[in-house]
Amino acid sequence: MANVNAPNAVGVLRLDRSYRRPGSGSVIVGGSPLRLFRLTEAGRAVAAALECGGDLPDGHRRLTDRLIDAGVVHPVLPTQAIEASALTVVIPAFRELPAHLPGDCRCIVVDDASPEPVPERDGVVTVRLDHNIGPAGARNRGLAVVDTPFVAFVDSDVSITDSELLRLASHLGDPSVALVAPRVRAASAPGALAGYERHHSPLDMGAEPARVAAATRVSYVPAAVIVCRTDAVRAIGGFDERLRFGEDVDLVWRLVEGGWRCRFEPAVEALHRTRPTLRGWLAQRFRYGTSAAPLARRHPGALAPVRINGWSAATWIPVVAGMPLLGGLIGSLSAVLLVRKLPFLAARESLRIAALGNLYAGRLLAAATTRAWWPLAVVAALVSRRARRVLLAAVLVPALLDRRGHPSSVDPVRAVDPVRALILRILDDGAYGAGLWAGAMRHRCVEVLLPSFAPFPPRPVEVSPAARAHRGGDGCRHTPRTRSPG
Numbered sequence: 001m002a003n004v005n006a007p008n009a010v011g012v013l014r015l016d017r018s019y020r021r022p023g024s025g026s027v028i029v030g031g032s033p034l035r036l037f038r039l040t041e042a043g044r045a046v047a048a049a050l051e052c053g054g055d056l057p058d059g060h061r062r063l064t065d066r067l068i069d070a071g072v073v074h075p076v077l078p079t080q081a082i083e084a085s086a087l088t089v090v091i092p093a094f095r096e097l098p099a100h101l102p103g104d105c106r107c108i109v110v111d112d113a114s115p116e117p118v119p120e121r122d123g124v125v126t127v128r129l130d131h132n133i134g135p136a137g138a139r140n141r142g143l144a145v146v147d148t149p150f151v152a153f154v155d156s157d158v159s160i161t162d163s164e165l166l167r168l169a170s171h172l173g174d175p176s177v178a179l180v181a182p183r184v185r186a187a188s189a190p191g192a193l194a195g196y197e198r199h200h201s202p203l204d205m206g207a208e209p210a211r212v213a214a215a216t217r218v219s220y221v222p223a224a225v226i227v228c229r230t231d232a233v234r235a236i237g238g239f240d241e242r243l244r245f246g247e248d249v250d251l252v253w254r255l256v257e258g259g260w261r262c263r264f265e266p267a268v269e270a271l272h273r274t275r276p277t278l279r280g281w282l283a284q285r286f287r288y289g290t291s292a293a294p295l296a297r298r299h300p301g302a303l304a305p306v307r308i309n310g311w312s313a314a315t316w317i318p319v320v321a322g323m324p325l326l327g328g329l330i331g332s333l334s335a336v337l338l339v340r341k342l343p344f345l346a347a348r349e350s351l352r353i354a355a356l357g358n359l360y361a362g363r364l365l366a367a368a369t370t371r372a373w374w375p376l377a378v379v380a381a382l383v384s385r386r387a388r389r390v391l392l393a394a395v396l397v398p399a400l401l402d403r404r405g406h407p408s409s410v411d412p413v414r415a416v417d418p419v420r421a422l423i424l425r426i427l428d429d430g431a432y433g434a435g436l437w438a439g440a441m442r443h444r445c446v447e448v449l450l451p452s453f454a455p456f457p458p459r460p461v462e463v464s465p466a467a468r469a470h471r472g473g474d475g476c477r478h479t480p481r482t483r484s485p486g
Helices: 041-052 061-072 132-144 163-171 192-199 230-235 247-257 279-288 292-298 310-320 324-341 347-371 374-383 385-404 418-443
Strands: 006-008 012-016 027-030 035-039 074-075 086-095 105-112 126-129 150-154 177-186 225-229 261-272 308-311 452-454 461-463
Touching: 006 452, 012 041, 012 292, 027 225, 027 347, 035 061, 035 308, 061 074, 074 086, 074 308, 086 132, 105 132, 105 261, 105 292, 126 230, 126 247, 132 150, 132 247, 163 177, 163 225, 192 279, 192 418, 225 230, 230 247, 247 261, 247 292, 279 292, 292 418, 308 310, 308 347, 310 324, 310 347, 324 347, 324 461, 347 374, 347 385, 347 418, 374 385, 374 418, 385 418
Parallel strands: 035 461, 086 105, 086 150, 105 126, 177 261, 308 452
Antiparallel strands: 006 012, 012 074, 027 035, 150 225, 177 225
């Protein structure tokens, strides 16, 4: 389904790439995780307007709100940026001069006790800390002196202009949105590491807009660049200073748990500097892995290395065990049962959902095998020929699919030869997985090593756009509740 714009009370909406309405009927399929929406006649009129870019009918808000919250449609970045006087930029800095150049917005640099003080700049307020407290604490110290309704947190190694931050902040014109993040891409630089990072950076959430929430396609956004509603961040206690890593993930999830919307907007891009050495790059990935366990303590159920439904697991286990025929039979059975469980959906669409779901689950399992479970996979491969074949397939097949799916004209990683790209991918996954296990042992948290099972099939949502008993009945979100860090 093509992405077509349609006007809405919160701006213009575009369809997510997952959006489908088979046969222009009464069911919308889409979102992350996958959802089914059963429509009334009024709902079908709303869907038709979304698809053709026409004016939305009266009473559409309940349906469009649910579609936004499910990630089925997305608000388009408004063309009118906010005023510079409404935004303050906060930059935590340690040992390096911030890459961000001050412009029209007020700028606060928090020097986190650098051995050599960060030089002051004209037009920049510098806050110097007596001892190092980490990026979370440094951002909170900057937040404490912000007196504008909106605040942008920008890391010192990130380049983005004030005008782009103001464009990004226009999403906050929707009073339900507390945080919005741009696409963060690795800056161009020579060498295989930089070329690999342009495609595999953990800070790059891709080219498609998304709502941000745990267990969705974009489950987090990095605090490398985020623009926030000042009062919303203060209401939840700011960043959790007990977290040296993962504090940005925690902030986003607490905002979502508090009833706010958080958005990823790739129409605005920022550039960050890649770690210059392989050792520093691997150390970064290791530290990212160690953050999972403390995050799992704060957000139970959100950090599983893979989340699939039981039918997909039952399909792939026999395949891995050398019984592909049995796996195929189980997969076929799951498809047939899905057709029976969803009688309101065309059989062809149900079969499509089941088939694609099982294929995607295979890719998720392969990623978990080479990332979270690689220590177990390596041990198994030492004693089992079949385990060696499974591990080799888990390493090679996703790498080949990634390269095939990105033309060299638009994908800088194709500038890295296949062998070096594969080696870097293995090192990337290995370093993160090692950090994951180290964190799990340190915090005695096995949750980050265990799979999670999602319900299947997705439960349909009955929607009547004319209903008014939602979010106070006036089309606005409820007042977000607050929660302290941790």
